[in-house]
Amino acid sequence: MATVTIRPESTHGRVVPAFLVIGWGWIARNPAAAVAPILLPFIFLYFLRIIAPASLFPLEVIGAMLFTTQNIGSWVLGDSATWRIECALQDLFVASPMSKLRYLLGIAVSNLIAAAPALVVLSVVLAYELPTPPPWYAWGVLVGVIGVLWVLFSAVGVAISSRVRSQREIWPVGNLTFTCLGMLSPLYYPLAVLPPLWQDVARFFPATYAALLLQGVFGVSPAPPLELAADSGLLVLSAVVGIAIALRLYRWRGG
């Protein structure tokens, strides 16, 4: 009788390419799915362009980029909860060689595809609207900040998804959580214009440091290098704490 040998590398699977295919397949089948999720930040931007001083527009474009990145968490929540509740796929994922961290990475990559066009368009708008050219490293900082928020909010989304009990809860829970997080942080307005209590509360959210850092680096709200370094440190620290809490809350088995 022949013996079947499983090669060690095959037990790792190819999580990221597989989820990339899933993400692209969804967009290819439903073009509106690529437009609708990114629509809200643009709608806010359009509204703010009308009601707010024009000088704030570059700041608002940066805010729209961060809000779009943050919304990836809401889409991760939606996908993960739908696969678990409606498609009953969670047991399959748990039984597979894929760990919960690789699942998180995969589903985050899958949803980054939907956000990527918006981030590119907003980058072009930002480059066009900036009053002075930013330093060479500003775009690198932007990519890094978006990367940190992408991982953080994907972890938050996947954690909440494991606690959602019905299909009908998914949209309202995601909408409430991520919109509140977006509004409490000064993404679309300067931190200084908020009431003092709100400013204090905002300091607990990683997106606040992301916004302050980018506003400083791009010269929208100039800040001394030491302050920018502090914002970077606090962004990374709060993101690490947020990811740790999210992974602790996430129910991989038996959710």
Add this chain to the structure above:
Amino acid sequence: MRSEPALPTLPPALFRGLGAFFATELRVQLHERMAIVTSITVQVVLLIFVRILAPGLWSVALFGAVIFSFFTLGQRVLNEAAYIRVDHRLNQLYLASPLTPESYFLGLSLGVLVAYLLPIGVLVAVAVVTVPAPAILWVALPFLALAVFAFSASIGYIVSTQFRDMRAIWSYASLLYNFFGVLPPVFYPVGDVPSAVRVPVLLLPPSGASALLQSFLGTAHLTGGEVALTTLALAVESVGALVLAMIWARRTVQEA
């Protein structure tokens, strides 16, 4: 053998089952407390923007939020009708019953409307407290809001019959309702739009209703002709859409 004479078919037969569908939908919706609470999220966000960045537009934005809330109830009708048909597959059961498709559409819409009145009531209460509005505005508001709702719910129901996949619904519905609800001057003064698009803006139900409220508030100047055009358009669009949706509901039964 004697047979009972057939009962005359009166207009009320068209709405047989309306009460049952309304009560069922209301009960279903009231279980979705989180959805009811979060139904005014976008409105609150835009109001926060206005409060922080342009407090002078508070009254316009607040009444715009009320109109927008009634407009987006159409999205709830769309979602719910599609959910019942695609996910629960209850349509076949309803269609086989002696209850009418017209009453199904109306009952569903009214159930959604009543369930979501509470968060809208909060916005109205804030308006009562913070905006000194003239009496004519308070008289006109319910009519304008119901006209916008009738239009929006009818379009939502018609669009819902075109979907086969629940995951696609959110994307398209969000596009439709946010595009027509936020981009036109619902939350900002109608005077801010270029004169070239002023007439189309007045013809759109949410921005038309909002423009009328702004004229009552004194934050927008509409000519007598514009007031007449907007009022007439709103009446024709809401009644027309309602009739179309009922015809559509009947047609989908015949095609089934």
